[in-house]
Amino acid sequence: MKKKILSTLMCFSVVATTIMGCGANTNETTNGGSASSTDAGANTQSGSESADSGDKITLSIYTQYADDDTKVPYDYAVEQLKEAYPNVELNLIVQAQDDGQTLKTLAATGQLPDIYQASTDVINTFRESNQIMVLNDVAESTGFLDKLYDANKDLAYAEDGNIYAFPFSGQEYVLWYYNKALFEEYNLEVPTTYDELLNCVEVFTENGITPLALFGQEGWNTAAAYDVIATRYAEGGIKALDEGSASITDDGYVKAAEKMEELVAAGLFQEDATTTNYDQASEKFLSGEAAMFINGQWYIEDATKALGDDVDWMFYPAADAASYEAGKAVFSGGGSASGFAVNPDSENAALAAEVAEFITEKYCEAKVMYRHNPLVAIDTGKQPDSEYPAMMQKLSDTLPTITATTKFTWGLTNSTFNDAIQSESQGLVSGQFTAEEFIEDIADTME
Amino acid sequence: MKKYMGNKLAIFLFVLPALAIFIAFDFVPIIQVFTYSFTDWNGLTTPNFTGLQNYFDLFTDRVFTTSNRNQLIFAIVITVYQMLFATVFAITISDKKMKGRKFLRVAYFIPVILSVTVVCQLWSAILAGDGLLNQFVKLFNSDFKQNWLGDRYNAIYVIAFVNAWQWMGYQFALIVAGIKSIPSDYYEAARIDGCSNVLAHRKITIPLLAETYKFCLIISLTGGIKAFTEMNILTGGGPNKSTYTLTYMMYNAAFKKSDYGYGLAAASVMVLECMMVMLLINFIFRDKDQKKEEEKARRKRSA
C-alpha cells in the first residue's frame, strides 16, 4: 500500500516538473528574442522567430485561411511578399468563426496581432479605444487611394472620415440563384411577380423539391431574404433602417413583412430553414434538391463549378410587373468598410501598415485572376486566367444600371438594429412569428 | 481526537493550494465580472459607472423571460433524465450476474468522451427536417413529423434531451463509483435478511449515496442554468432567440453587440441563480444528512 501511494506522489511530482521544464523552455526562447516583453502574445511570437534569422522581421496576421476563397489569395500574397519584402515573414493566426470573440479578447488583453482582418463592427469598436491605426497617410503614400475604384471610395473611410482598414472586397450583391434545369423540367417561367413565385412554390413542393433553400441558422441570410423583398417596396431596404432614415413601421416595410409571412406560409423555404447551416443549404441547391438559393455574388464560382450552365440568377420578383422593372436597378447587398487593419501598438507598426496595404492589393489581384471575381476594391490591372463565368458576365453587364444598393448585415453600423433584424427575420422564416410581431419587436428595440 | 482532526497546520496546508489557485484564476475574475456589470464597458474602453442601468434593461428585455424559462425547462429535463437513467444503469452494471457489464459500462460513457461538437452534429443530422427521426416517424404516422429544432416553444426540450443524453454517462460513472465504495457486507447483511435486490438498493445504495446524489442534482440543475454550447451549435439560439439562455444573452451582448457591461449583468444574474439553487439544495439535504448519520449509527449498533 505504501509503495502505491509513494508512486502516485512521484508521478504527480515528475509530471509537474516535466511540464514546468517544457514551459520554462518555451518561455526562454520566446523572451530571448523579443526586445520588449510588454506586449506579450503577438510580440513574443515575432521575437522567437527573429532570434535565429538575423534581420528578419516577423509580423503576425489574423485572417481567414480555410477554403479556396480565403486560401488562394493568402498564399498568393505570401508568395509575392517574399519578393517585395524579403526580410518580412508572416505568422498566420487563423481567424475563428466566433463573431469577433477571439479578436476582441486579444485586443482587451493587449495581444492584438500586427495585422488583422477587421469588420465594420470591429473598426467601430477598436477606434474608440485607439487599437486600430489611422492609415490615411499610408493609403496616400502607397498609392492605394489612386487605385481604389471611385465606386468603392466610401468603403475605405469609417464614419469619422479616417481610413482604418484597407478594403479588398468591392461592392457585393445578394443574388437570387435558380436552377434552370429544374424550372425547365416543370415548365416554369422565371418568376417576376410574387404570384408567379407562389405558383412555382406550389409546383416544386408537389414534386418534393424545396423551392428555396435558405441557411436560416445564419441571421444574415434571413435578413437578406427580408431585404430582397423590402427593397421592392421601399428602395432603402435595411440600409435606410440602419441609418434611421426610415422606420420599420413605414408602409413598405410592413407590406414586405406581410409578404414574407405569406411566402413562408406557402412553403417557399424548407421547413427546418432556421436550423439549416450554409453547407446544408448549399449542398441542397447544388445537388438539385432545391430550386432556388439566396447568397452573395461570391457564390458564382462554386455554383458554376457544380451546376455549369444549369444555374443562373434572376432579378428579384416584385408585387407587380411595374415594380419588377423599376426594382431591377436596386440590389440588396453592398460594400462594407472592412479589410486589413494594423495594430498601432505593434513594434513595427509602420512596416505593418505598408505590408497590410501590399497584402490587400495582392488579395485583390488573386481574386481577379484565380477566383474570377472582378468585384474587388481596387483596379488591379490584372486579367482572370480564364473567361468569367456567364453569371458574372451578366452581373457585370447589369452593374452600370444599378442605382442603389443596401447593406449586408456585416456592413450595418447600428449593432442593436443589426442584432434585431437578424433574429426577427429568422422568426419570420420560422413561420412561428407573425409580421405584426416582427414590426412591433423591431420598433420596440429601436426606441 | 478533536485535536487530531483539528491540526491547524495540516488544515492550512491542505486548503491552501486549492484556495490559492481558485482565488487567483476564478474568484478575482468573478469579482471583476460583477464590478463591470455596473458599467457601460465595451470590453476595450475605460468603463463608465452606470449604476443599475444594465440590470433594469435586463429585467425589461423580453429575451430575459424566455431565457429563464428555457433554463428552467433545461434544468428539469436533464435532471430527471440523467438521475433516472444513471441510477438504473449503475445498479444494473453493479450486478455481477449481468452479462457484458464491462462492455455496457464503457458504452454508456462513450458520449461523454466525444466533444460536444461531434454530438451536436450527429443530433442535428438526426433531427433535421428530412433526418433519421422524421424518416422513422413517417413509417408509422406521417402526421407526427416534426420540425424538432425549429419550434418556437418545444425546441428547448429537444436540446435539453441532447445534453442529457450526452452527460448521463458521467453521472452514471459517479454512481457506479459510489456503489463500489459501499462495503459489500452491507448487501450481504441485506440478503441474509431476505431483501430482494431492488429493495436492497433502495434501502442501502440510494441513502448511502445521498452526497453523490446531492452533487448530481447540483451539476444537473446548474448545468441547465448555464447551458450555452448546445444551443449555439444546434439552433444558434433561434428561431428568433427562442432558445436563448442567460449565457447566450451574455455572449450575444458582449461579442456581437460589443456591450460587455450588459452581457456581464446577464452573467451575474445567472451566477446568482446558480448559487441560490446550490444553497437551496444544501438546505433541503441538511435533514437527510442527519438522518443518514443516525441510520449509520443504528446499523453499527445492530452489527
Place this chain on the structure above:
Amino acid sequence: MRKDGNNKILHYIFVAFCWIYAAFSLYPLIWMLFYSFKTNQEIFVTNPFGPPWPLHYENYVTAWTKYNVPLYFLNSLLVSIGTVAITIFCALLFSYATSRMVWKLKTFTRLFLGLGMFIPVQAIMIPVVKIVQSFGLMGTRWSLIFPYIAINLAFACMVYYGFFKGIPMELEEAACMDGANIYQTFFMIIEPLVRPATVTLVIYIFLNAWNEFILANVVVGSISELKTLPLGVLFFQGEFTTDWGGMGATMVIASFPAIIVYSIFSEQVESAMTIGGAVKG
C-alpha cells in the same frame, strides 16, 4: 428474488433496453468515423448516415498537412496531464480538510470554492487572460494549465466531498490510536478509499482539458509551438463554408487518444474498486 414468469419477461425486456441504449451511445463513435471519410455533399445530402463509399481518406491527409498534428498532440497531452495531476492533488487535500477535519469556517470555505462551478468561461475570459499575463505565464503551457485547474477544481472538490463524507469516522480514530500522524493517515488510509472517485475524476478532467477550445484559442492561438489539438478545426472553417469532412477527421484524430485513455483507465477503475471494497467499514 422471486422468479415468477411475469418478472422474468420484464427482466428480459429490461436487459434488451439496456443493450439498445448502449447501441445508441456507441453510434456517434461510428458515425464520426464514417463522417470523417465523407465530402460535404455526402454528409448533408446523399449519404448522411450510412458507411462512406468511396473512402475520402484525403480528409486525413489534409488534416495532417494543414497543421502539425504530433506537436499539437504533445501540447494537448502535456496540458491535460498537468491539469489532471495538479487538480486531483489540490482537490484531494482541500476536500479532506473541508469534509473530515474540524475547523470553524469549513462549510463556508467549501461553498465559496463551489462558486467556481457556475461561471461560464466566456464571461471571465478577459480577466483570466489578464491575470495569466500578470503572472508572466504567457508563452508557457502554464498559461493554459492554471486556468484549467481553476475551472475544474470546484467540480473535483464537490465529488471528493461526497466520497469523504461516506467514510466512517472510526478509521481516523483507529489510525490516531496506532500513532499515525494526520498526513500518514490521509495518504495511507483515506486516500486509497476514494480511488474510485479519483479514477472517474481523472477521466473527466482529462477530457475537459483535452477538448477545451475557447480559452486555448485566445491564450495560445497565436503561438504555434503551444497550440492544442482542438484548435485544428480552425483550418476547416471558412468565411462561409466549412469542410465538415476535414473537421470530422480532425475530431477523430483528437478523440481517439481520449478514448484510449478512457479504456485504459476504465480497467483501472475495476482494480481500484477491489481495493476500495476490501476495506470494511
